[in-house]
């Protein structure tokens with residue numbers, strides 16, 4: 756676990772979250788401040804700062820992350836209606852939590868990407 760990382764603490768169960776999906780490597784939970792009816796964060800339990808840290812040795816983890824997105828879309832009902840997957844990297848993207856997370860957004864018509 757990275758020191759003082761909020762999402763490592765959530766992954767370890769030290770801070771409560773509303774779980775949508777969990778397996779050995781991945782956790783998905785509801786965003787505390789949702790911007791859409793469905794707003795779920797999908798994280799690897801392993802700490803990496805952002806997707807910019809992905810390297811070839813993380814290929815399997817990357818694939819598991821997207822398999823979890825697929826599961827979350829079905830669990831939350833947006834697989835039929837559509838959804839958006841967003842991940843922020845660094846300052847200009849407004850990244851607030853430096854533990855990789857994919858935002859899964861849906862349940863309403865979403866506007867332009869940026």
Ligand code: 5GP
Nearest residue numbers: 772784785786787788843849850851852853
């Ligand atoms: P970022 O801006 O880094 O891409 O997104 C961070 C997200 O984490 C924000 O949407 C914010 O609402 C969410 N968030 C911050 N703290 C917590 C928390 O303690 N619990 C949950 N479930 N979400 C959080």
Ligand code: ZN
Nearest residue numbers: 760763802854
């Ligand atoms: Zn972390």
